[in-house]
Amino acid sequence: MVSIPKVNFSHYTDLQNITGATIFIFDEPLLCVADKRGGAQTTRQVDALFPPHISLGIDALVLSGGSAFGLNSAAPVVQFLRERGIGFGIGNVRVPRVPTACIFDLLIGNPVSPDAEKIYKACFSLKNVFSDDDFGSVGAGTGATCGKIFGVQNSTKSGIGLAWSSIKDEQGYEVRNFVFALVNAFGNVLDNARIIAGARKDGAFFDFVEFSEFHPPQYPQDYFSSTVLLVGFTEGTFGSSELAILAQAMNSALASCVKPAHTPFDGDISFAISCATKKANIFSVFGEFYRLTRKAVIDAVLKAKSLGGIPAYSDIKT
Numbered sequence: 001m002v003s004i005p006k007v008n009f010s011h012y013t014d015l016q017n018i019t020g021a022t023i024f025i026f027d028e029p030l031l032c033v034a035d036k037r038g039g040a041q042t043t044r045q046v047d048a049l050f051p052p053h054i055s056l057g058i059d060a061l062v063l064s065g066g067s068a069f070g071l072n073s074a075a076p077v078v079q080f081l082r083e084r085g086i087g088f089g090i091g092n093v094r095v096p097r098v099p100t101a102c103i104f105d106l107l108i109g110n111p112v113s114p115d116a117e118k119i120y121k122a123c124f125s126l127k128n129v130f131s132d133d134d135f136g137s138v139g140a141g142t143g144a145t146c147g148k149i150f151g152v153q154n155s156t157k158s159g160i161g162l163a164w165s166s167i168k169d170e171q172g173y174e175v176r177n178f179v180f181a182l183v184n185a186f187g188n189v190l191d192n193a194r195i196i197a198g199a200r201k202d203g204a205f206f207d208f209v210e211f212s213e214f215h216p217p218q219y220p221q222d223y224f225s226s227t228v229l230l231v232g233f234t235e236g237t238f239g240s241s242e243l244a245i246l247a248q249a250m251n252s253a254l255a256s257c258v259k260p261a262h263t264p265f266d267g268d269i270s271f272a273i274s275c276a277t278k279k280a281n282i283f284s285v286f287g288e289f290y291r292l293t294r295k296a297v298i299d300a301v302l303k304a305k306s307l308g309g310i311p312a313y314s315d316i317k318t
Contacts, residue, residue: 001129001130001131002129002130002164002178003128003129003130004128004130004176004178004233004275005235005275005277006026006027006028006030006275006277007024007026007027007030007128007233007275008024008025008026008027008126008127008128009022009023009024009025009126009127009128009130009134010022010023010025010122010123010125010126010127011023011122011134011138011139011140012114012115012118012119012122012139013138013139013142014114014115014118014142015142015307016109016110017109017110017112018105018108018109018110018142018143018307018308019065019066019070019105019109019112019113019114019142019143020064020065020114020138020139020140020141020142020143021062021063021064021065021070021073021114021119021122021139021140022062022063022064022139022140022141022160022182023060023061023062023077023119023122023123023126024060024061024062024231025059025060025077025080025081025123025126026058026059026060028057029056029057029058029059029088029097030057030058030273030274030275030276031055031057031238031239031240031243031273031274031276032049032055032057032058032061032099032243032271032272032273032274033049033050033051033055033240033243033244033246033247033271033272034046034049034050034099034247034269034270034271034272035050035244035247035248035250035251035269035270035272036050036251036267036268036269036270037251037254037261037262037266037268037269038227038261038262038263038264038265038266038267038268039263039264039265039266039267040226040227040264040265040266040267041101041227041267041268041269042067042068042070042071042101042102042103042104042227042267043071043099043100043101043102043267043269044071044074044098044099044100044101045074045097045098045099045100046099046100046101046269048099049099049271051240051241051244054240055240056088056097057097058097058098058099058273059081059086059087059088059096059097059098060077060081060096060097060098061098061099061100061231061271061273062074062077062098062099062100062101063100063101063102063103063139063140063160063182063229063231064100064101064102064103064113064114064140065102065103065104065105065113065114065140065142065143065144066102066105066106066112066113066114067102067103067104067105067106067113068102069106069112069113070100070102070103070113070114071100071102072113072116073100073102073113073114073116073119074098074100075116076116076117076119076120076123077096077098077119077120077123078096078098079120080120080123080124081096081098082094082096099271101227101229101267101269102227103140103143103144103182103184103227103229103267104184104226104227105142105143105144105145105184106143107151107152108143108145108152108307108308108310109143109307109308130162132303134162135159135160135161135162135299135300135303136159136160136161136300136303136304136305137157137158137159137303137304137305137307137312138159138160139160140160140182140229141158141159141160141161141182141183141300141304142159142307143184143307143308144157144158144159144160144182144183144184144300144304145157145158145184145310146158146183146184146185146186146187146188146189146197146198146258146301147185147186147187147188147189147197147198147199147200147205147206148185148186148199148226148265149186149199149206149208150199150200150201150206152310153309153310154199154200154201155198155199155200155310156189156197156198156199156200156205156301156310156311156312156313156316157197157304157305157306157307157308157310157311157312157313158183158184158185158189158197158300158301158304158312159182159183159300159301159303159304159305160180160181160182160183160300161180161181161183161295161296161297161298161299161300161301161302161303162178162179162180162181162296162299163178163179163181163292163293163294163295163296163299164176164177164178164179164292165177165288165291165292167284167285167288171281173236173278173279173280173281173284174278175234175235175236175278175279175280175284175285176234176235177232177233177234177235177236177285177288177289177292178232178233178234178292179230179231179232179233179250179289179292179293179295179296180230180231180232180296181228181229181230181293181296181297181299181300182228182229182230182231182300183228183258183297183300183301184226184227184228184229185226185227185228185258185261185266186226186260186263186265186266187209187258187259187260187261187263187266188205188207188208188209188258188259189257189258189297189298189301190257190258190259191257191298195207196298196301196302196313197301197304197312197313200311200316207259209259209260226263226265226266226267227266227267227268227269228254228258228261228266228268228297229268229269229270229271230250230251230254230268230269230270230271230293230296231270231271231273232246232247232250232270232271232272232273232289232292232293233273233274233275234246234272234273234274234275234280234285234289235275235276235277235278235280236274236275236276236278236279236280236281236282236285237274237276237277237278237279237280238274238276238280238282238285242282243272243273243274244272245282245286246272246282246285246286246289247270247271247272248270249286249289249290249293250270250272250289250290250293251268251270252290253289253290253291253293253294254268254270254293254297256294257293257294257297257298258297270293272289301313302314
């Protein structure tokens with residue numbers, strides 16, 4: 001069990017339709033910078049988080065299933081915040097800043113988006129302590145899969161994972177860092193160069209990156225059901241330029257444990273967020289964000305449960 005300063009969260013999990021959403025709501029606006037890779041992002045209010053835009057902080061962050069339909073998952077969170085007078089002040093108006101990013105999970109379970117009314121209710125169940133039950137095939141990770149070269153039905157179930165650490169650098173600063181990974185990748189997930197989740201063929205994982213003679217069909221529709229979303233929190237106090245480096249570190253680390261990553265079919269986005277509670281060394285935190293990203297991706301796979309006829313690591317581990 002672990003808590004993150006100024007960060008509260010809630011999941012909405014729909015096991016019947018195999019979709020869901022994960023909501024982060026902050027005690028105060030937190031500075032956030034994003035980095036995107038690949039070619040298939042589905043977002044709302046995220047463009048302002050990419051350099052060189054000037055970020056003035058965000059009030060919440062939503063990760064959702066449902067693809068473009070899932071962008072509506074932001075609306076109930078915005079409503080929840082507006083009712084409490086939370087948001088960026090413009091005259092006598094408060095405008096909640098709620099960046100939202102979605103994964104495509106419409107080919108597992110029923111092709112519906114997360115229920116807005118239930119997401120609104122989930123905002124009343126915010127917690128500030130994360131436990132093992134909050135990871136795997138829950139929230140936005142309910143319908144997540146990975147390894148889609150042969151389509152979703154021949155992929156492996158994944159979900160949402162977390163890795164965190166506490167470090168003390170040579171200057172004596174001790175700071176905690178946290179990385180969440182929502183893994184809905186086109187590629188396979190590797191641990192120490194071994195595939196632990198991904199495309200399945202003839203009862204085994206298929207390493208389609210290394211098999212140079214393999215020629216897949218031309219852009220089957222299932223390819224476009226991919227994306228990895230990464231959210232990194234640091235207790236360190238950093239500005240936008242430093243957070244941009246941390247966001248890049250997460251996406252760079254993703255390419256070392258998902259093969260291939262950042263494809264034309266993936267909408268990979270990383271969000272680096274400063275809780276601004278301590279001084280920290282950017283070089284130390286950079287290294288931790290890189291290392292923790294790999295661990296969080298693997299955690300998402302190891303904690304996933306089989307759903308919708310798609311087996312998880314726990315059922316097919318080799």
